[in-house]
Amino acid sequence: MYLLQLDKKGAIIKEDDGLYAIDEFKDLVDDMGMKAMLWVALVCDYDSPYRHFVERERVKSVSKKIFDKYEWKGVKNEKIANAIKKYKELQFDPLDAQLVAFNEKIDEYTRLMRDTRINEDNAESMQKIMIGIEKVLNTRQKLLDAIERRGSRQKIKGEAKMSYLEEQMSIKDKI
Secondary structure (H helix, E strand, O other), X not given: OOOOOEOOOOOEOOOOOOOOOOHHHHHHHHHHOHXXXXXXXXXXXXXXXXXXXXXXXHHHHHXXXXXXXXXXXXXXXXXXXXXXXHHHHHHOOHXXXXXXXXXXXXXXXXXXXXXXXXXXXXXXHHHHHHHHHXXXXXXXXXXXXXXXXXXOOOOOOOOOOOOHHHHHHHXXXXX
């Protein structure tokens, strides 16, 4: 995940230095526990394994995974809403936001194509829809290429120079 670190079993690493530094996350964990914070991360994170679902399906799938209920009542909690808002704000990346929008439109096109029977009256319209899908897919691929060229996101590290003591230790290690 991008904002929070998960262990191999899918739990949030509690020592993650970013978790308690954000008031909205701290309030949520204190009130509803780590599972609720994990729910927020899996629903909101651009790198979530559930990222390919549209948001309403993602909410249901993650709720089922974590709380064993498709309709988890915590979704309506104010602290969840605050944590979601903050999570999305902190991880915002315009390229990823565009990708999410393209994925949602592709899902809409897919549902339209699946639910519409082709007949003589709508064949021309359906052909236009298919051309539109092709254009959206091509643009989405260009966006994916741009994201890949950007490289993987990494946590920001300070650019501070070594202290005098660190420099001396480094020199000593080389000798």
